[in-house]
Amino acid sequence: MEVIQVILILLMLLEARECFNRLYGGRRWWVRPPLQNRDTHGFFATNFGFREEFKKNIRMEKHIFEMLLNFIKERITRNNSNRPSISPECRLYLTLCYLAHGGSKQFYASSFKIGLSTMKEIVAETCDALWEILGPIYLSIPKKDEWKRIAIDFNSMWNLPNCIGAIDGKHIKIFCPSNSGSLFYNYKGNYSIVLLAVCDANYTFTCIDIGAYGSHSDGGVL
Known part of the structure; x- marks a missing residue:
């Protein structure tokens, strides 16, 4: 009888640990499986290199984009040891696409193969960087x-x-x-x-x- 009670207690502890891990433990994955091919099949990977479509997508010539990137690259670069970081080029391209055309944030998140919360965070951080760095240069009092x-x-x-x-x-x-x-x-x-x-x-x-x-x-x- 005592052995059965000990086994039941161990099973309860094991189930409790699994529930705790699901709620507060580590992630099952840093990037969800459907999004893991964004470096090859995402909108940035498939469109960034096409010069004919570049201006249509962000309403900006490539050399202007590169100039903006040089201004804010240090501010929007992220380095994470747990997962591959989204490049500053992709962050700026995503932000400019959204600003140029508007629309659903979920649509851009799906097109670029990133999470919705990540998309919102990227746009907010990049806009802040653009304003803080370019504002005093081009719109100083x-x-x-x-x-x-x-x-x-x-x-x-x-x-x-x-x-x-x-x-x-x-x-x-x-x-x-x-x-x-x-x-x-x-x-x-x-x-x-x-x-x-x-x-x-x-x-x-x-x-x-x-x-x-x-x-x-x-x-x-x-």
Whole structure:
């Protein structure tokens, strides 16, 4: 009788250990089997090398892509000893594809053969890197001398004295964020964030503000 009780206890402990491992233990695999051939059959592997399709996919020439990659490569490179890391080229290409065409995140995750959560993380991290590195270079706030040059250009080119910028706003449609009420609901009847931009006399952006609630007016954002 005691032997049977000991065996039952051991079986219960074994089952409990298996349940614990399933909930909190190591992964069964780092990359799910259907996704393990992404380096040969994923969208990046099959399309990146085709120059004819390159600009259609990301709306950018190859040399511009390489320039962007050089700027942010160090920030988006990942090294993981447990699994093969997704290359910075693939990360940037995926992000630019998504920004160029929009659409379902699940579609891009399936096309590039990566997990949905990984796709979202890659896009967010790459966008942050692009903004943090390129923002101060291409969208730095003009200095005093630049404001004077812009005013001179507006006066000479458009006959607008003392003008330092043309300003306008654009609503960017989004899905309603959770628990946001009507903050993002705009006068057009959908949900959005506001892009407010200023450009000089040559149509070059000088200042932008992104992310204000869609319910705000241009004046409110300004």
